Amino acid sequence: EKGTYPHFMLKEIDEQPFVIRNIIQKYQNEDGSVRLDDDIREAMKGSDRIYIIAAGTSYHAGLVGKQLIEKIAQRPVEVHIASEFLYNMPLLSENPLFIFISQSGETADLRGVLVEVKKRGHKALTVTNVPGSTLSREADFTLHTYAGPEIAVASTKAYTAQMAVFTLLAVDTAKAKGVNLDFDPLQELAIVANAMETLTDQKEQLEQVARDYLTITRNCFFIGRAVDFYVGLEGALKLKEISYIQAEGFAGGELKHGTIALIEDGTPVIALATQKHVNLSIRGNVKEVAARGANTCIISMEGMEEEDDAFVLPAVHEFLTPLVAVIPMQLISYYAALHRDCDVDKPRNLAKSVTVE
Ligand code: F6R
Secondary structure, rough: OOOOOOOOOHHHHHHHHHHHHHHHHHHHHOOOOOOOHHHHHHHHOOOEEEEEEEHHHHHHHHHHHHHHHEEEEHOOOOOOEEHOOOOOOOOOOOOEEEEEEEOOOOHHHHHHHHHHHHHOEEEEEEEEEEOOOHHHOOOOEEEEEOOOOOOOOOHHHHHHHHHHHHHHHHHHHHHOOOOOOOOOHHHHHHHHHHHHHHHHHHHHOOOOOOOHEEEEEEEEEEEEEOOOHHHHHHHHHHHHHHHHEEEEEEHHHHHHHHHHHHHOOOOEEEEEOOOOHHHHHHHHHHHHHOOEEEEEEEEEEEEOOOOOOOOOOOOOOOOOOHHHHHHHHHHHHHHHHOOOOEEEEEEEEOOOOOOOO
């Protein structure tokens, strides 16, 4: 039930801090360490390469998941769009482990890959919000994202839950592999949950951003570098699916390779700047598009903010910034859709779970 909320999407956005806290609780031992099934730990430990398979928003979570596993656990990971995987199957490593990420656990494109992978005798883990779903039953292992039912077609809390679970999977694998960590992941996730709460309390400010940038535009670009690029892809998908604004996310460095030709007077460009090592470069990109008339909006993070930034996120661990940076994306998309009289929870042409190829 929506309760006092006008839309499921807004309710689900607001639930994110509680979802993260719930995940921490579910996957925490009494001594404060991370608890995952021994079978999953062994499968991660025994594989020489991980192949993540997903679609849509879950694919965007997979891109962040790859970074988490590679940076925290130092295991090589590839991420693939489910519907493309079988056409251009990469040469597999000797001991691959497949991870299917799916909110619904019913996506047909993923099932096609899972069936093929099982036929070849490889191991599969499903990360899903619906244990007992098709992908969960047919895989060898399941990791539950514990986000609770997601009703709005546009995925929000399932995405942040997927990334939180990947953080724990990465940490558990690091431990199994004897990789030393210089941070406490559960504590960092708790900080993320608090930051999310701060953000969901800043709706008026974010509604104003939507008003300033998106009320009458026909297009919008999201730029970022490093992990901010992936959050930009998700921001663009959210915006296009519920507001029907043509939105595109791309890497800041790609601007000069073509996209900058599209910048006109007033074109909204939303730039994410949460990563210190690319801060100067992304701000350079913002200057380039501003000089060509773009209506630029910088979303930065405490500790890196500058005077003209449109919005500043509370600081969190540098690996976990996508979990907080996506919240303004979700809320800006929500308000843009609302201001344009779109059906937020049930956008045209879309279904909540895509059970056909
Ligand atoms: C976007 C969205 C879709 C799904 C995609 C995969 O908001 O909801 O892009 O993410 O259809 O669905 P699942 O995760 O259920 O496999």
